[in-house]
Amino acid sequence: MKRSTLFKIFIRLRPYTPWLILTMAAAILSVAGQIMAPYFIGKAIDGLVYTVNEAGKRVIDFGFLYQKFIIIGVCIAATVLGQFVLSLSNNRIAYHVLAEVRRDAFKKIEVLPLSYIDNRAYGDVSSVILADAEQFSDGLLLGFTQLFTGAATIVGVLVIMFVMRWEVALVVLFVTPLSLLAARFIASRTYKMFKEQTEARAEQTAFADEMIAGLKVVKAYTHEDENEEIFDGLNETLRKKSLSAIFFSSTTNPVTRFVNSVVYALVALVGSLLAIATAGTAAAFTAGNLTTFLSYSNQYTKPFNEISEVIAEFQNALACAARLFALIEEPEESSDEGLPALEDVKGAVEVQDVAFSYDKEKKLIEHMNISVGAGKRIAIVGPTGCGKTTLINLLMRFYDVDEGTIYVDGQDIRRVTRKSLRENFGMVLQETWLKTATVRENLCMGNPAATEQEMINAALAAHAHGFILRLPNGYDTVLGEGGSLSEGQKQLLCIARVMLCRPPMLILDEATSNIDTRTERAVQDAFQKLMEGRTSFVVAHRLSTIKNADLILVMRAGNIVEQGTHEELLQKGGFYRDLYEAQFEGK
């Protein structure tokens, strides 16, 4: 699993090979510069050992110093260049790969079977596309360079130390990892505290979420004081749990710093003793050498301290990448490439022996047969969960049938492109959805070529013109998420949207459920006009719609139990009659 994720990452990175090489080269250059600078600074410091001339004055070989200064200058230049190029090329890879995976994931939303989206919370899918992608890019790509430079630094420093003086190098090699152990120890101890903190936080957030969502009720019942009391109680628990989690985890830094200072002291000890022992010999350990070593042990324990953090981040990023790739590789809706488009639609719909269910364990629709002539009006009635919406899902090919065939004008809808099929349907659902965009853009969604007058006519027909004009910027008002429109107003906009594209077939799924009856009656007139000559499927709960239908399909538990006209069905005295009486006679 992990290996294959890594493999996929490599494949994604392949187009960036030149940049990757540049990144590595820059990293090595910068690490080399950073390691060599203290070495030559140590040399330069050795140049500060003076000789005393005849006049009793101290003499320092400034020529030697200048020579070292030039070399240090080169090291600085190499590091500056290396670091700068490293950042730029790494940013380039990271941000571009991020944009690419994000795009691939987003593109997936448009082609995934609806079953995938319906079966998941929106938040779960969007967090993969947004948060996981970000984490992947941050952790993996930025983390990778950090890991690489860290490793290069550690190796480089160890090599140069061993070359310079293996005795002192051994001290650094063996004592430094102590900080790693200390950090590991603290992390394992604080894990439980963090878990408790998370739980306390979750409890408080759940309470706050509920009360904030119900803020108006809270105020209506002047329940503020009681809430405050509960909240403060939860807050105090969270405060205590947070304190222990944060304090104990923040001991890591001081502890590793202490280990580092022990390393430092040991280097000073071994180095100084060595300097005394080798004084005057050809391979003397000088004060300058000691300086170099101390500076190494000081600065280069850093990647060591950070390594566990970087690895944890890296693993997390890998998990994110795995989720991301799983989404990207999710099977898509079957391709309709090469299929002909559905053209010149009259609107005859034939459902032949169709079977379908969402959960293959639980049967839903079986042996469904419907025959609808072009331009007819079909009402679908039945109790909640009887499969009315499922039928629409099948007609629009949001889902494909398991068995049987649906024909439009005699053509199997699976043998034409989805785009052409859907273009021939106009759909208004109970659940209104509008884009965060202007009213105009929303109305013209199905027919971007519509003229201003056509748009206004559609809005007038849907009785939306009036309230649109009362919005702050009329047709150019941007509808916010959620926004200030009532459900009914949103539904009117959705109706106007369909009025504007006038397709040969219509699907109205409780399209007027949120509209008051008087407006509905007015809108119905417009609908009547729209439905003329168009095949319409209407999921209805209002009598007038049903009465005028050419055919009523009565559904129950996924099956059509009765079909016919209003009168026929009433006479039959079956399920329809029961439904009708329960719903309309009660008054």
Add this chain to the structure above:
Amino acid sequence: MKHLWQALKTYKKEAILSPLFKLFEACMELLVPLVISHIVDNGIANGDKMYIVHGVLLLVAFGAAGLCFALIAQYFAAKAAVGTSAEMRSRLFKKLQSLSYEDIDGIGTSRMITLMTSDITQVQAGVNHTLRLLLRSPIIVVGAAVMAFFVDLYAGLVFLILIPLLTIVIVSVMYATTPLYRKVQEKLDGVNLSVRENLQGVRVIRAFCREEKELAAFDSRNADLCAAQKRAGRISAITNPLTFCFVNLAVILLVFVGGLRVSGGALEQGDVIALYFYITIILTELVKLANCIYIVSKAVSADRRIEKVLDLPAEPDFYPAENGEEIHDENAVSFDHVTFTYRDGGAPSLSDIDFKVKRGETVGILGGTGAGKSTLVNLIPRFYRAGTGTVRVNGVNADFIPKEELRSIVAVVPQKTLIFQGTIRSNLLWGNGEATEEDLLRALKIAQAEDVLAAKGGLDGEIAQEGKNLSGGQRQRLAIARALVRNPQILILDDSSSALDYATDARLRAALKSLDCTTFIVSQRTASVRHADQIVVLEEGRIAGRGTHDELLKNCNLYREIDASQGGDEA
């Protein structure tokens, strides 16, 4: 920052002690180079092994002392940070609860939750880092410079050049990148919006074959985001190389000056080594500081968002009378030429509403979608305040009645019924904390909710969050019962029987009629209001007709139309 300061003041002791102990720790660290220089100049130069051993022991002792100081500092910092954020969270929650409906509408639920969670967490991290690191780094930087002067005046001058230079680099990079990162955040919001919208609107998008257009829109947002990220990254990329460069150039300068001073006899080799270490210390500290400033600046902007809400005025308890003249009348509720406009609304939602309701009357408020029905009844408990004109409750201007008193007189069952996690009992007690078991059962009976009681196994039946384990109709009846527990003088049912079937609705209305309270029934259905003593018909925020069912059928066109559209004759 005002509220943050106030919250932090509670932890004054911790907020002072933490940086103080950090200062002690910093001192320990700053002594190290001095010890090394003495080891070099005295120990190595004279071959004095004991001197070296003592020096090294001193180093370890400094390290241990530093560890202790650091732990104390961390503890105080954590305590102050966690405590401050708890205080801020508590203040924020209180403030949110005290806001007026208009402000609640303005902020929106999702932003409130973000404020309560992620923004507060960022502030906590910010306070913690400020106390621990933001104060430590400058102390060490300045301390290192002071030590350098202590070692040698001329060498100290090198530090005097270096530190301002580095400060300029860091500050200007910060200054340049802040707006760039804000831009990144904006672009990211755009990308987020695309993703959310395309998931929620998947059916509509596919029905209208908008996939390619949506993808194109996403692509351009995504490309914008990528470009913004790269632009911000390019400038941040300068920081590290530039600081490294300046620091090491300063080292060269230092060794040169050191050379002059050593040859002049003023300094020894060990002194120069110490100075070199002071410069290295400054470098490591600055790298930490840059990272820390990033966290702190994020915290500052999170705090700004929080404080903006904290600075909103709380809903006043009552509005003092401006002109002493006050008309008292005997009506339960009266509207005196009331006009109301929502804060960001264009046209008024209610215009010139004028009617009176006697005590004990049942009033129907009828009208289409967006006619202003809910707005009208929301003015009675002063959820929103009348713009012009006066709303009177029990003959007194609603503005003058203290909030709590007003809302115990008026109980509203809102359109969107909300039942909270807990039990049936705990939900009902919202109405009145002192209600007896009998009161509760009576309320449930009137609200036709006895079957809910049976279904959940009594008053202590569990209710899931947001009442998810109840049906819409059950929630509505429970909400009505909750209002009845208040024993209100005025009861407002804002379309709150929409999920009930006709028979239950009728029984509910009959039961309410027996109560001794003024009742408002808001509805779209004439059937729900036809028995009312008075029906107010609204259209686009104006009263289109007023009277009983029969009167309105005669005089009011609109009422007739509405009634007819609901199959009035058939009933």
